[in-house]
Structure formats: C-alpha cells, structure tokens
Amino acid sequence: MPVTDSSDAPAPLFDTLVVIGPGLIGASVLHRARRDRTIARRLVAVDINPAFRERVRELGIADEVTGDAAAAVADADCVMLCVPVGAMGEVAATVIPAMKPGAILTDTGSTKVAVIEAIRPFLRPDIPYVPAHPMAGTEYSGPDAGFATLFDNRWCLLTPLPDSAPTDSVEAVRTLWQLCGARTRDMAPEHHDRVCAIVSHLPHLLAFTICGTADDLADETRSEVLEFAASGFRDFTRIAASDPIMWRDIFLSNREAILEMLSRFLEDAQAMARAIRWGDSDYIVDRIERGRSIRRSLLENRQA
Numbered sequence: 523m524p525v526t527d528s529s530d531a532p533a534p535l536f537d538t539l540v541v542i543g544p545g546l547i548g549a550s551v552l553h554r555a556r557r558d559r560t561i562a563r564r565l566v567a568v569d570i571n572p573a574f575r576e577r578v579r580e581l582g583i584a585d586e587v588t589g590d591a592a593a594a595v596a597d598a599d600c601v602m603l604c605v606p607v608g609a610m611g612e613v614a615a616t617v618i619p620a621m622k623p624g625a626i627l628t629d630t631g632s633t634k635v636a637v638i639e640a641i642r643p644f645l646r647p648d649i650p651y652v653p654a655h656p657m658a659g660t661e662y663s664g665p666d667a668g669f670a671t672l673f674d675n676r677w678c679l680l681t682p683l684p685d686s687a688p689t690d691s692v693e694a695v696r697t698l699w700q701l702c703g704a705r706t707r708d709m710a711p712e713h714h715d716r717v718c719a720i721v722s723h724l725p726h727l728l729a730f731t732i733c734g735t736a737d738d739l740a741d742e743t744r745s746e747v748l749e750f751a752a753s754g755f756r757d758f759t760r761i762a763a764s765d766p767i768m769w770r771d772i773f774l775s776n777r778e779a780i781l782e783m784l785s786r787f788l789e790d791a792q793a794m795a796r797a798i799r800w801g802d803s804d805y806i807v808d809r810i811e812r813g814r815s816i817r818r819s820l821l822e823n824r825q826a
C-alpha cells in the first residue's frame with residue numbers, strides 16, 4: 523500500500539491569505555481554506571467588530587484574528603476585501619499602503635464599477651488588483667453564516683482591468699476561486715453590473731418591496747400574511763431577510779443599471795396588468811410559460 527506522506531501534498535497557492543471582513547463570504551473562504559489547506563498555509567482574519575473577531579476565534583477558521591488591518595496585511599501574499607461595497611474604498615486606503623510589493627489585492631463586492639472606482643485612487647503599480655464576485659450567498663450574514671461548501675459549482679465572476687494586474691495575478695485569483703469550488707468567468711465591470719442588476723439586485727428590490735407592501739396592509743391582512751403565507755410569499759421573505767447595510771450599498775452603488783432594469787420591469791408589469799384587465803389569456807400564458815422554462819433551464823444547469 524502506498525504511504526501517503528503529507529509532505530507530498532502540493533504547496534498551497536499562497537503562503538498568507540488575509541481576509542478583511544470575515545462575514546458570510548469571508549468566513550466561507552476561510553472555512554474552505556482551513557478545510558482543504560490548498561489555498562494558503564496561514565490564514566488571517568481582520569474585522570472591525572470585536573464580537574465578530576471573538577466568533578472567528580471560536581470558530582477556529584484563522585490562525586490570527588485582529589482589528590488592525592494595516593499590521594495584518596504587511597506579510598500577506600493575497601488580501602481579500604469582503605466588506606460591504608460602501609466600505610471598500612476606506613479599507614483599501616488603509617491596507618494598500620501597508621502591503622508588500624507584489625502581494626495581490628482582490629475583493630468580493632457585489633457591484634464592480636463603483637468598487638473599482640473606490641479602490642483605484644489608492645492602487646500602487648506594484649500591487650496587482652483583481653476584482654471578483656462570487657455568485658453565491660444566503661440571506662444570513664456575519665461569521666456564523668459562513669460554510670466551506672458555499673461556492674461549490676457556483677460562478678465567480680472576475681472583472682480584471684487591463685492596466686491593474688498581470689496575467690499571473692489574475693490566474694492566481696482564478697485558481698483561488700476554483701479551489702473554493704467555483705467556476706470562473708471573466709467579464710467587463712460594466713457588463714457585470716448590468717447582468718447582476720437583473721439576476722440579483724432587482725429580485726432583492728422586489729422582495730424587499732413586496733414584503734413592505736404586505737406590511738403596509740397590516741391592519742387588514744397582518745394575521746392572514748402571517749397565518750396563510752405559503753411557499754410563494756415565503757420565498758420572497760427569504761431574500762427579504764438579507765442584510766440592510768449590504769443591500770443599501772449595492773442599490774446605491776449600482777444605481778443606473780438597477781434603475782434601468784426596474785423601469786423595464788415596470789413596463790412588463792404594466793403589460794401584464796393590461797392583459798389581466800382585458801382578459802388577454804394568450805399573453806398571460808405566454809409570460810408564465812417563459813418563467814417556467816427559465817426555472818427548468820436553471821435547474822438543469824445547476825445539476826450539470
């Protein structure tokens with residue numbers, strides 16, 4: 523029987539990975555890196571919130587946990603920003619001057635144009651920056667929400683800029699996400715923001731709004747909402763339970779694309795209202811058929 527010697531294991535991708543903001547996304551990366559030991563030899567977590575730092579220590583997913591971002595990144599080979607998109611610029615301003623030459627900076631922000639613009643003023647020529655966005659999540663947030671398999675078979679979109687990272691750094695970040703279980707695709711940041719506006723941001727906007735509308739009808743319907751809400755309304759409430767700060771930042775930082783998708787949606791909703799008013803059965807059935815086929819193809823892709 524062959525003897526398996528741990529020294530035969532390939533060296534991890536990075537020596538030291540620093541995750542700034544070990545919430546749902548950052549803690550999930552740390553869980554995966556801790557579990558597989560292929561991503562980094564040493565894991566460091568930085569959080570502004572002392573209670574979250576304590577939880578990360580208790581979870582045992584980092585070798586070092588600190589609130590001092592500048593000190594933490596000094597030895598890092600890769601620094602991953604997992605803070606809300608509105609905080610990316612201020613964190614970048616603190617960490618970039620403290621990073622060693624050649625260390626890679628990446629982020630996981632849900633919007634890309636605004637995050638890149640927020641980070642760009644602090645970039646250094648010797649710090650490659652590779653923006654990324656894992657298309658995976660849940661309605662939960664904070665360190666306790668993280669888990670190692672979050673990214674399995676999900677997309678991670680990379681939006682590398684022609685002038686801010688050599689190819690080997692882009693490939694290192696691609697490999698990082700593949701080691702987390704994700705498939706990767708490269709995209710221009712503007713295109714990314716339009717795609718995410720329709721597949722992620724607008725659905726959340728609709729979920730927050732429908733829950734708000736139901737709540738505004740509280741006097742008449744609160745007991746019905748609570749008592750009789752079956753799967754349909756519940757499916758909306760799952761995503762409506764998402765973190766308010768994260769979603770405020772996403773809406774404000776992808777304003778134009780979201781407003782464009784919302785106005786297209788409102789036109790289509792008006793057309794549906796008209797079809798209902800005038801009894802246009804063909805139109806109604808056609809729209810529902812399209813919804814069903816989208817659902818089927820999503821399920822097929824997920825199983826592939």
Ligand SMILES: NC(=O)c1ccc[n+]([C@@H]2O[C@H](COP(=O)([O-])OP(=O)(O)OC[C@H]3O[C@@H](n4cnc5c(N)ncnc54)[C@H](O)[C@@H]3O)[C@@H](O)[C@H]2O)c1
Binds near residue numbers: 542568574656659
């Ligand atoms: N939740 C999702 O489904 C999802 C999916 C993909 C990408 N993202 C993006 O990834 C990022 C993280 O999202 P999340 O869901 O993990 O959020 P989260 O709220 O779970 O975690 C964010 C963490 O950042 C910390 N933090 C905030 N400001 C900080 C600062 N200035 N310095 C250090 N730490 C700070 C918070 O204390 C928290 O621990 C966001 O940019 C979000 O848009 C989220």
Ligand SMILES: O=C(O)C(=O)C[C@]1(C(=O)O)C=C[C@@H](O)C=C1
Binds near residue numbers: 657658722723
């Ligand atoms: O699954 C969920 O609950 C999510 O909200 C995840 C989701 C999405 O909309 O798909 C949310 C925000 C992200 O930037 C990426 C993924």
